[in-house]
Amino acid sequence: MGGKNKATILVIDDEHGIRQSFKMVLKDDFNVLLAETGAKAIDVFTKNSVDLILLDILLPDTNGLDLLKKLKQIDPNTEVIMVTAVKEIQTAVTAIKLGAYEYVIKPFVVDDVINTINRALEKNSLVREVTYLRKELERYHPFEQIIGEHEEMKGIFELVSTISDSEGAILIQGESGTGKELVARAIHNLSPRKNHPFVVINCAAIPGTLMESELFGHSKGAFTGAIQTTVGKLEIANHGTVFLDDIDTLDTSMQAKLLRVIQEKEFERLGTTKVIRIDVRFVAASNQELKDLIENGDFREDLFYRLNVFPVNLPPLRRRRTDISILLEHFLDLYAKNTGKPAKRFSKKAIKVLVAYDWPGNVRELQNLVERSFTITKGNMIHLKDVSMFNIGRRTSKEAPLKEAVSSFERDYIRELLESVDGNRKKAAELLGIHRNTLLSKMNELGLK
Ligand SMILES: Nc1ncnc2c1ncn2[C@@H]1O[C@H](COP(=O)(O)OP(=O)(O)OP(=O)(O)O)[C@@H](O)[C@H]1O
Ligand SMILES: [Mg+2]
CATH class of the missing domain: 3.40.50.2300 (Response regulator)
Known part of the structure; x- marks a missing residue:
């Protein structure tokens, strides 16, 4: 029928x-x-x-x-x-x-x-x-995507849960790639504002002159090139969260204007006098210490205190090394799932080296490394040699003879490994699985001090 x-x-x-x-x-x-x-x-x-x-x-x-x-x-x-x-x-x-x-x-x-x-x-x-x-x-779990079992990370999860409910501004500081944006989104998703917009304002990417119109919007003809009325990001974010990314790059005149909005919760579109009231929560992020910028006169102290109602400081990866292997595994699983390919594992030796590495680019660098290694490795075991972190053959042209290529790789590899363990040769030799004397003669041979 x-x-x-x-x-x-x-x-x-x-x-x-x-x-x-x-x-x-x-x-x-x-x-x-x-x-x-x-x-x-x-x-x-x-x-x-x-x-x-x-x-x-x-x-x-x-x-x-x-x-x-x-x-x-x-x-x-x-x-x-x-x-x-x-x-x-x-x-x-x-x-x-x-x-x-x-x-x-x-x-x-x-x-x-x-x-x-x-x-x-x-x-x-x-x-x-x-x-x-x-x-x-609602089912989406804000912390499911944020990996961390180190005590410092647990403390951050707790802090984030507590402050999500309130209204005060949040300042997230931490090195590049430590997860500032991830945390900002989690805060929004845990907050009563979760069904309203999460609007990112990328202070570093928007040139100073356009910043004002980006934030406040403008009426048609407000300035040369304003061919139509545009609604600013602040208005779009009404009832939601505004994420001010890379706030440290904001120039001082914009800092003053932003301060006013945060205090008054109102502003005017460029070219108009009508006051627009908004209800938004501000979350800002910086990978520079704002305190240092204040000392140099590059950041307004009053704006800092306005934003820093709840400070969240994300530790660099090298300060929570126990999370490294967990993150490696997490991203391996993620890429296997996303590509539909069979699961892969890092060899024990590779993990050892990666845990000892200092990760200046933090989780982002680690994530990129896992993606590259996952992609280029054929089998299901990723060995140290497949880990392309050490920029294999950075100075090697395609025509270079094999021996030259290998030496070049070894030179870069050992140098960076040594840097990652602060020049500790004993540790480097251990990580390489060779005797310390072998390492010393290798270094001699390669012209490494
Ligand atoms: N604890 C974590 N668990 C899982 N993934 C993470 C974690 N921290 C960061 N990431 C991932 O690392 C990448 C970088 O994170 P994010 O963009 O939040 O860093 P950021 O601190 O904003 O960096 P930047 O200052 O360079 O903008 C993202 O892909 C993010 O998903
Ligand atoms: Mg970011």
Whole structure:
């Protein structure tokens, strides 16, 4: 019988002729159910999955509006289209206020009815999709993506959970690649603002002159080149979170303007005088110590205190080395999953070297390294030689003879390994799995001090 993918429509009308004509018109494209009274309608509706209802306003046993309310109580997601005579239009309008989607007037034009039905079903599927996505978002675990078992990271997770609920500004400081943006997003997703926008303002990427219009927006003609009115990022972020990334790069005049917005929660679009009030939470990030910049006169102290209500300081990876192998594994799993390729592992020796390495680029550098190694390694074991961190053959042209290429690789490799262990030869030899004397003669041979 009725195709599984067809939407199901329930027609509620006391006139046999009307029910049959709806059935005729609709049966090719929809599964059609019929009910002649309110009682029958409730019965059919509770026993079937119905996508849309065509409801006659005048029924013998009940008032169409009362029935509409009952149906909406049973399932508010089912769209209802009222069927009405001209003299009942006022009631139809009331029905819309009660949640009906639309009304059609008898005698109806078939195409109009079908169009209205299709629009209602389309809206309905969008609403369902949004509801679904909202649920998904709630299920999404903000900390699932942030890996860290080191005590310092645990402390940060706790701090972030606590401050997400409040309104004060947050200043996240930490070296490049330590996860500042990741933490900022987690804060937003844990906050009561999570269903509103998270807007990133990249202070380093936007030239000073454009920054003002980026933040505040402008009216048409506010300056040369302002060919149309543009809404600023602050307005877009209303009720959500504004992430001021690389705040240390903001010039001092913008710092003053930003300070005013944070204090007053209001501003004007460029070229207008109308005051726009906003409700946003500010989270800022910097990979430089703002305190140092203040001393040099490069950062306003008052802005610093405004932002630094809740400080979050992310430790560099080398200060939590126990997290390195966990992160390596995490990203290996991630790339295997994303590419659909079989899982790969680092060899013990590779892990040893990587744990000893200092990671100036922190988690980002580590993530990139895992991606490269995962991609270039054929088998399921990634050996030290597959780890391209040490820029294999950086100074080697393609034509260089093999011996020269190998020496060049060894030279770079050993030099960087030594740097990563602060020149400690004993440790370097251990990591390489060779005797200390062998390392010394190797260094001699390669011209390394
Ligand atoms: N603890 C972590 N667990 C998992 N992934 C992480 C972690 N920290 C950072 N990352 C990942 O490392 C990359 C860099 O992180 P992010 O962009 O948040 O760093 P950042 O501190 O903003 O760096 P920058 O100052 O250079 O902008 C991202 O891909 C992020 O997902
Ligand atoms: Mg960043």
